[in-house]
Amino acid sequence: EKINTTEDRAVLHTALRAPRDAVIEVDGENVVPAVHAVLDKMADFAEKVRSGQWTGHTGKPVKNIVNIGIGGSDLGPAMAYEVLRSFTDRDLTLRFVSNVDGADLHEAVRDLDPAETLFV
Known part of the structure; x- marks a missing residue:
């Protein structure tokens, strides 16, 4: 239906x-x-x-993942990460950006190497 x-x-x-x-x-x-x-x-x-x-374009492995999403595209991944992160080995840094505010995005990525960062 x-x-x-x-x-x-x-x-x-x-x-x-x-x-x-x-x-x-x-x-x-x-x-x-x-x-x-x-x-x-x-x-x-x-x-x-x-x-x-x-690997990314430079051949470096990914060490950071930034999820950009609004509503369910943010809430679902962020919730799953929060619930399951104690089961990870913490080799990856995950960040979540839930809006189109450039200042928020800048804060999320300011200390990340672009060559090692995957944006979803």
Whole structure:
């Protein structure tokens, strides 16, 4: 059912939590395999960043991640980080910018090396 009337599409956050063998159909197509393909790519990318295998333009590994988002694009990642950070080895510095204020962005990045910083 397309309950997102603004974008005229189904609300599919349930597919993000669905097991691989689940079936969630939209317009007659099971979307779960496509969702898991993207989740697998995300997990692979995250592991490459954490291991230092994925590098920035200069070849340096990423040591800092700055998430720029407003609303749910900020609140979700910030909440997940706050809840789970005690389980990390703290090799990465994470910062969150939740608005378009240049002063706020400057404060978030002032001590970060651009060659070692990934912006999301």
